Amino acid sequence: MTVHLNTQADLEGAVHALVQQDPRLLPILQLAGMPALRRRDPGYAGLAAIVCGQQLSTASAAAIWARLIAAFDPFHHETLRRARAERLGRLGLSAAKIKTLKSLAREIAAERLDLEALANEDADTAHDALTALHGIGPWTADVYLLFCLGHGDAWPAGDLAVQEAVKIGLGLRTRPTAKEMAPLAEPWRPLRGAAAHLWWTYYRVLKKREGVIGETENPPQKANAVLNKISVAKRSSAKAKITAAKRPGSKK
Template identity: 45%
Template sequence: MAEPVLIAGPEDIAAGAAHLARVCPVWAGVLPELGELPLRRRDDGFPAIAQAVIGQQISIAAAGAIWARLDAAGMTEEAALRMATEDELRALGLSRPKARYLKGIADAGIDWIALRDMPDDRAIATLTALPGIGVWTAEIYLMFALGRPDVLAAGDLALQEAARVMYDLPERPTPAALRRLAEPWAPWRAVAARGLWAYYRHAKGREGVT
């Protein structure tokens, strides 16, 4: 089978799911229960990374409410964030650290178009050099905004918990343990992540990611 290039549409998700079912009997048993896995693609660029930062360590509902207020105030683009004060951003619901992070990212002058052609490791390194961007946030950006097929946000607690239940593990795997578990899923680990989030919703009755 040809190596995947990008996850662009439902056909790519289906190809990844078929691969998971071939290489792992656990996935073969679980995938039919989950139905069609969501694409979860979004436009790349500053708004996508800003949404990821806003979503750090708060609920999906809270992150959505803050983003809606920023959007209504015209504060979702780099130029607007450069001009905004921290107090203005805090009044819209951002914590002081996140207000500083977003202003710092807006000031960094990242070439978002160039990121599209960077290898995964280099793109992650570029993003994690920005204020407030850790590996989890960078990997979420690569998966959802750039459509990278083999990225797994192993630090995500919902993914870890889904893997624990799905594979009947004695405890929630660490990020390193989850990466080891995921090695056979290559080159479609980003589809596996979507499957784990879907399984988390199925098992827990709530979303693990937007």
């Protein structure tokens, strides 16, 4: 039987059941406190919002989504299916995201995809059904199942914040990979979605910030490369200032 987290009471009941299933979670709950339920609109609009936010900051994603829903009111898959790619691009969507949103719209229009029916599927089956769609990776699928459908057993194994929280909370030596997160979460079935809410709250308390929302498909090397470029740029700027200060006539 699939558990649904549709209300705060549902989540609180699931978290208490989790602590009974796995006493290791009791100190996590005591430190983090009861998590708050997070929900988004289900269906095409909910999944489209997640797709729009992939690889973007929260502010940038919100701005693009606001322009999109203002341009297409009401927001409907059939409207997006017929919309010109050029118009969608002017609203801030990348070519890849336009292709994904149009592909999803075609699948729904052809009645090959029922996004809301996935709420009653086994979590792993629903996850596989979503990741089989063009442009939908594991993180996007899990976030949709958990936040849009309230699927009680959805498990965002690739979410970096959840991984880091699990590492600290369970006393692991290294942050677990998405593959390693699967067996770690087995004791929490069929309430892995509630466990994810708890781990996100634990992360926020430990790090004093919300978990970073990002695509799990992105290799961490990309983020490291960006940081390295920033570091090099700062060193170059500092070196230029020192050189300028040593030139004759420069102010000290």
